[in-house]
Amino acid sequence: MSKKRIVDIAEELVMPVIRENNFELVDIEYVKEGKDRFLRVYIDHKDGITLDDCQKVSEYLSDRLDEVDPIEESYYLEVSSPGLDRPLKKDEDFERFKGRMVEVYLYQAVEGKKVMEGELLGLIDNHVAIKVNGHEIFELSRDKVAKVKLAVIME
CATH class of the missing domain: 2.30.30.180 (Ribosome maturation factor RimP, C-terminal domain)
Incomplete structure (x- = not known):
């Protein structure tokens, strides 16, 4: 499956928890680094993002991805804030x-x-x-x- 399709599916799956918690979905990327693959989700909130926020989104998305199983190879799921050097995309x-x-x-x-x-x-x-x-x-x-x-x- 293409990287773009994986990102699109991940976005569709994560949006309910994003909306429910008034988070902002900043970006999703599916990348290969060395021999490993990473599905990275960047979230933000007007009051900032905590580790608990990241864990909540990670657990929710992990469960949805397990149900749909769109990614054939092994990968790591990471959820984090975009950081101080936040990318501007939209x-x-x-x-x-x-x-x-x-x-x-x-x-x-x-x-x-x-x-x-x-x-x-x-x-x-x-x-x-x-x-x-x-x-x-x-x-x-x-x-x-x-x-x-x-x-x-x-x-």
């Missing part, structure tokens, strides 16, 4: 985090850089808009952007 993320510092990873360099850091201005016509160095504005086509995540600022 259109709503780009609106919610406007004004925050982000790191934008590009498939191909723009002005010699494959990673740009700047203030998120939002999405404009399916382009990620950021202000770099306080003045230079870049509008980067989403199909040229590998990932966008919140920057972790150390003070």
Whole structure:
């Protein structure tokens, strides 16, 4: 079964517990690392995520996955918060985090850089808009952007 299909099934199975607890489903990924496979579910909540929250979602999803059994090979299920460097995936993320510092990873360099850091201005016509160095504005086509995540600022 394709990775996308596994992710879609996992999303469908996990949504009842996500809705019931007013969590946000940030992302789901099914990846191979070395010889192991991982189904990772990232959840968030306006008040933050606790270990108990992760355990609740993990147990619920594990039971549903056992019933449906969509994954043929062995894998590890991990449920966690997205962390301080949360990825921005959905259109709503780009609106919610406007004004925050982000790191934008590009498939191909723009002005010699494959990673740009700047203030998120939002999405404009399916382009990620950021202000770099306080003045230079870049509008980067989403199909040229590998990932966008919140920057972790150390003070």
